[in-house]
Amino acid sequence: MADRSSILFGLIVGGTVGGLLTLFNTPVSGKKLIQKLESNKNLIQSQFSDVKESGIDLKEQIVTSSTHSSExxxxxxxxxxESFENWDKITSESRKSIQKELSEIENSIKIMEKPLNKQ
Structure with missing residues (x-):
């Protein structure tokens, strides 16, 4: 956002300076020059107002988006x-059964190893 506002600010300032240089270098009567300066002043105020409104709109969008994202x-x-707790409940019996079977297999292996260890 800072890049966009910097670019926009640069364009506005550059446009203003360019406009003023053109006005001062152009042979125009005093009344016409004052009218042009007034017109440019109004244009610049309008542009700044638009930038301000855009900034306010952007701020509101960010606040709304962050609130929605948080929710x-x-x-x-x-x-x-809830899904994990549900999965835990559903698989609890199966895990216990698997642990019991593994324990039985370990015991069977130990029993089978005893005669081999005696030899």
Whole structure:
């Protein structure tokens, strides 16, 4: 955003300076020069007003987006937590059964190894 505002500011200042240089280097009567300066002043004020409004709109969009993002992240976190807890409940019995079977297999291997160790 800083790059855009810097570029926009540079364009406005450059346009203003260029306009003023043109006005001062152009042979024009005093009244016409004052009218042109007034016109340019009004144009610049209008452009600054537009930039200000754009900045305010952008700020509001950022606030709205960050609020919405925060709520979305909270909802996703809650959903993931609930999903994990549900998975944990569903798989708890299966994990216990697998652990029991592994323990039985280890015991069987130990029993089978005893005669081999005696030899």
């Amino acid at each position: 979305t992240i909270k909802n996703i976190t809650k959903d993931l937590r």
